[in-house]
Amino acid sequence: MAVTLDQTIAQKQHTFFSRLFANQTFWVVIAVILACLFLSFATDAFATQKNLFNITRNITFVAIVALGMTFVIITGGIDLSVGSVLCLCSMVLAVTMHAGYSIEIGILASIVTALAIGAFNGVLIAYLGFPPFVVTLGMLSVARSLAMVASNNTVVFQFGPDHDKLLALGGGAWVFGIANPVLYMILLALITGFILRWTKFGRHIFAIGGNEHAATLTGVPVRQIKVAVYMISALSAGLAGIIQTGWLGAVTTNLGNGMELQVIAATVIGGADLAGGVGTAFGAIVGAALIEVIRNSLGLLGINAFWQGTFIGGAIILAVLFDRIRNFRRSD
Amino acid sequence: MSVLELANISKHFGAIQAVNDVSFTLEAGEVVGLMGDNGAGKSTLVKMIAGNFRPSHGTMHMDGKELILHKPAEARQHGIEIVHQDLALCNNLTAAANVYLGRELRRGIGPFRILDYAAMYKRAGQLFAELKSETRPRDLVKQMSGGQRQAVAIARTMLSQAKIVLMDEPTAAISVRQVAEVLNLIRHLRDQGIAVVLISHRMPDVFDVADRVIVMRRGRKVADKKIASSSPEEVTGLITGAIEQVA
Numbered sequence: 001m002a003v004t005l006d007q008t009i010a011q012k013q014h015t016f017f018s019r020l021f022a023n024q025t026f027w028v029v030i031a032v033i034l035a036c037l038f039l040s041f042a043t044d045a046f047a048t049q050k051n052l053f054n055i056t057r058n059i060t061f062v063a064i065v066a067l068g069m070t071f072v073i074i075t076g077g078i079d080l081s082v083g084s085v086l087c088l089c090s091m092v093l094a095v096t097m098h099a100g101y102s103i104e105i106g107i108l109a110s111i112v113t114a115l116a117i118g119a120f121n122g123v124l125i126a127y128l129g130f131p132p133f134v135v136t137l138g139m140l141s142v143a144r145s146l147a148m149v150a151s152n153n154t155v156v157f158q159f160g161p162d163h164d165k166l167l168a169l170g171g172g173a174w175v176f177g178i179a180n181p182v183l184y185m186i187l188l189a190l191i192t193g194f195i196l197r198w199t200k201f202g203r204h205i206f207a208i209g210g211n212e213h214a215a216t217l218t219g220v221p222v223r224q225i226k227v228a229v230y231m232i233s234a235l236s237a238g239l240a241g242i243i244q245t246g247w248l249g250a251v252t253t254n255l256g257n258g259m260e261l262q263v264i265a266a267t268v269i270g271g272a273d274l275a276g277g278v279g280t281a282f283g284a285i286v287g288a289a290l291i292e293v294i295r296n297s298l299g300l301l302g303i304n305a306f307w308q309g310t311f312i313g314g315a316i317i318l319a320v321l322f323d324r325i326r327n328f329r330r331s332d
Numbered sequence: 333m334s335v336l337e338l339a340n341i342s343k344h345f346g347a348i349q350a351v352n353d354v355s356f357t358l359e360a361g362e363v364v365g366l367m368g369d370n371g372a373g374k375s376t377l378v379k380m381i382a383g384n385f386r387p388s389h390g391t392m393h394m395d396g397k398e399l400i401l402h403k404p405a406e407a408r409q410h411g412i413e414i415v416h417q418d419l420a421l422c423n424n425l426t427a428a429a430n431v432y433l434g435r436e437l438r439r440g441i442g443p444f445r446i447l448d449y450a451a452m453y454k455r456a457g458q459l460f461a462e463l464k465s466e467t468r469p470r471d472l473v474k475q476m477s478g479g480q481r482q483a484v485a486i487a488r489t490m491l492s493q494a495k496i497v498l499m500d501e502p503t504a505a506i507s508v509r510q511v512a513e514v515l516n517l518i519r520h521l522r523d524q525g526i527a528v529v530l531i532s533h534r535m536p537d538v539f540d541v542a543d544r545v546i547v548m549r550r551g552r553k554v555a556d557k558k559i560a561s562s563s564p565e566e567v568t569g570l571i572t573g574a575i576e577q578v579a
Contacts, residue, residue: 008466008468009457009466009468010457197447198446200447203429203433203436206422206429207422210425211421214421214422214433215433217404219408219435220433277422
């Protein structure tokens with residue numbers, strides 16, 4: 001029977017499974033599950049409630065920032081300032097509360113700080129044509145220095161009248177004994193996933209990463225969207241900073257040092273493409289999970305902690321290697 | 333009444349006179365080939381019609397009313413669509429997403445509106461069927477042939493009720509078989525009563541599909557003739573300057 005034009009057009013080329021197997025995130029999920037299974041059998045300490053609680057909570061800070069970073073990376077940009085912004089926002093919260101203000105005002109000040117930094121980065125990048133790498137590298141230095149100025153480089157561990165509220169916010173487990181940071185992470189991941197898949201804004205972010213020139217020509221407000229993604233990235237760092245402050249109960253100017261690299265690693269392992277145009281919320285979480293499981297397992301297996309960097313670096317390269325291999329096969 | 337009428341249009345950038353005193357009209361359902369060497373002013377002229385540049389002198393009228401454009405979005409509102417030379421497609425998006433880029437369909441109430449995937453796939457599929465192109469709305473553009481990519485870019489112009497479609501070198505970088513496909517797409521637009529301006533370097537394409545040819549040289553219009561009463565030799569002469577000007 002002859003195939004009509006309409007049938008050809010209506011045909012779906014990919015089945016659910018072909019899509020799944022061609023997906024880097026899927027394989028990273030498999031890797032995480034296999035690693036967890038292996039560790040459950042190989043060690044006694046892994047599958048304990050305490051350890052799992054620890055792992056899930058440790059994932060969250062990198063994962064929350066990675067969600068924001070995903071927006072930036074999809075547009076083809078990069079934000080190196082997130083670690084420092086996290087530190088500055090923590091410090092603004094801590095100093096404000098230490099001075100006797102309420103937790104609401106502290107959080108507000110912290111979020112305003114994050115948005116202002118994101119807007120500054122975004123405007124320089126979108127309107128003045130600065131390379132994202134340079135602007136955010138500069139901000140990496142500026143934000144950490146400002147955190148030192150704000151605190152006079154001391155450790156802040158007294159948060160004024162709302163001290164206990166802040167500690168409950170970050171350190172509590174309000175629902176079913178799941179650590180609060182994990183709940184925030186899940187909520188933020190759902191919001192991120194929704195924005196990327198179902199909104200015009202999300203669609204335009206992908207368009208900018210795919211072909212910025214085309215996006216401009218077709219009337220996408222490229223500049224405004226770029227400013228917005230850097231604000232989202234800084235905001236996610238700020239939120240992670242607030243939560244982490246509550247969890248740690250103290251802020252030092254060391255907080256979030258080198259975190260930008262972990263965050264970028266998590267996004268890339270989760271399937272985002274640094275060249276732009278590809279990335280998911282779920283991928284960011286899964287990438288952060290793989291990094292944390294590797295770190296945790298090395299400790300439990302009694303491997304010298306100096307090897308951590310090698311294994312995490314290996315995971316980054318391996319994840320991207322699979323992607324390369326698939327592309328080679330496709331182009332043959 | 334003509335769809336578009338340009339009267340004494342000039343454009344200069346500083347001391348450079350890119351387009352000099354050009355007038356012509358465009359009728360509905362007509363394909364006009366716009367030819368000329370590099371730097372002859374074709375692109376500048378088209379960019380003024382598409383709203384990218386404002387003319388330094390002269391006026392444009394659309395359906396008898398004066399047309400003043402400040403930006404490309406306004407041209408689109410007036411029913412002027414452009415197919416860019418590089419097609420302006422995003423490889424990482426589906427065909428349907430590219431067709432609707434910048435004017436996505438949404439459903440929902442008030443501020444709670446989400447992308448309407450089903451409607452966009454459906455309408456994009458209808459457009460491809462109309463264009464007789466074997467293009468699947470759900471396929472990523474990066475997996476597509478040159479002809480399919482052209483179909484996606486052209487389908488974009490059919491979303492709204494376009495009156496004029498400007499095509500910038502649509503056959504410059506594709507295979508022979510695909511050129512035939514694109515020329516068919518152009519005929520299809522014409523049959524719907526759309527006026528098409530085809531900028532091209534390729535003589536055979538223009539003589540194959542156009543009703544009329546306008547030749548530009550050094551910013552001036554040097555010829556505006558029916559294809560039937562011209563010849564490739566004459567047009568080549570006009571482009572290079574071997575023939576000075578024809579009535």
